[in-house]
Amino acid sequence: MSLNVQNKVTADIHLEITNILNMEAYYLDNRKYKEWLELLADTITYRMPLRETVEGVGVSNIAEDSAFFEETKTSLRTRVNRLYTKSAWVENPSTRQRHFITNIYVEATADPDEYKVRSYFLFMRSRASTSDIEQMFGERHDIIRKIDNGWKICSRTIYPDQSVITTMNMSMFL
């Protein structure tokens, strides 16, 4: 289990990765979806299984056989491109959204250019002139790798904490 000393997570690395996640949130909240796609590796796997209610202590409550997202770069690009059409009504008029990303924990891997990153998210959204506030929250597990001197998200698994989703659709990316 002991990792090579050069794989230590330095303060610089932590800051760089934190900045990437904050930049990502900024892109998403400001509808810069094409810029967001650039942060994702071409081979990304982007998944969001369901959270389920199960009995027992210390048992998994992630429904791995069920998903909200099961995406590749191609399918994510299709989703993104749709949001730039005039008639993706769910985002026209556009929603106002914020991704609050916290509790970022960076772990080294055997590959000196690759890190495992865990973060918490709180997603909040306001729509039209209603006073309802929609939200989702949970945890993300990423693999982030330095490719050609830039950071790319190579894989992301999103674990929602709600088993019944309280946003009335999931037009967002998390």
Added chain:
Amino acid sequence: MIKKTMNEKAFHLLKEKMEQGLLPQWVITDPDIYDLEIEKIYGHTWQFLGHETEIKEPGSYVTRWMVNDPVLLVRTRQGEVKAFLNSCTHRGTQLCTADRGNKKTFTCPYHGWSYNLEGELVGIVAGNKVYGEEMDKSEWGLRPIPQVASYQGMIFGNLDPNAESLEDYLGEMKWYFDILLGRSGGMEVRGLPQRWVAKANWKATAENFAADPYHVQTTHRSTVEMGISPEDPLYAGYGHQVVMKNAHGINVITSKTGRARVPYQGTPESMWPLFEKHLTPEQLDIQSKVTVFVGGVYPNLSFVSPIHGTEGHLHNYLNFRMWRPIAPDRVEVWCWFLIDKAAPEEYKEDAYRGYLGSFGPSGTLEQDDTETWARIVEVSKGLMMRDKELNYNSVSNYLMGYSHVKPDENFPGPGTAYPTTYIDALSRKMHEHWLELISKDMFEKEVSR
């Protein structure tokens, strides 16, 4: 017991308007109407509980809701399907809160009463020491859902012990269920249903799915803009809308030529002989021509069997969804993915991705649907909408095809088939049936007073 009954004058006004093809908008979210609906419609119609493949093994269970009634759906040791009120008979505590699992007994966390898979009370903490000898456990088993039955693997329950049988209730719809669910010998559910809460009224969501291909061109215009769907404004309108007994219905959407764009909905050729084996020539004729099946079982179960994908290649799947009313302006949507058991594993995976990309809460088609549902309930509470005298003409238009589209006598399937799916025939039927159900016994009550 029933505090709210329908005002006779309001009933006559409604009936009159609906005979003209108009539906007053105040009925969408009116709280008194909502209470009547729960009592008079949901108390007596067959509600979907789950698919048999969700509880495959003895001891497998899922928890479900029939509006506000908690349901425990289990597979017994003998392999039977049973459904009970998910509430301990001691103090009424919700017995099991898990979404699914496998157990031999269910134990209440309050005082420890436990029940077996047959619903029998098998354990009382301290037993006779506290209750004495007179306590007869056999009188305190879980309360069974009055009627439980299944058709083509779809398990339904009914709270009314006197309601007509499921087979009679489904009626002509069975013939179409045989195509949707039985074409290759049976379907299976993948995973858990996705659940989310939408700002919507159940009548509007049920109608949107079961009866309304007309919205496709506009609501889902983004797919036209992206070149995924055809430009032709009639593209979702080709085919037949079939209206059935009990306000069930299906839209068999084909194409301008009357043929499918891809045969057998793009399913692998290896499956086609199964279709030939399981379907009658008439059913096979429909299956070979259809692009999309979309319809519903009244009151709140809808289905769609389309062809979709977000990665350039298209797949067919079957999506059932249940609109659980939770308030006049809220539904909890339950969304199941079904696929032919006989389909190749790789196809099942790809079809699931295709489903996630199109329907379900993250689906690119679904997302825009939710927008229109919300916009209906946002505006339906206003004074002008609520004016029951209808002076302001706040009515919804259900006139499409009213006077000029006649049924196609040559359609091979049962039910009344109209030769287009851009028609309000099924919506009108759903609302007429709705009025019939919520006003049932209304006049008898007047007499008995």
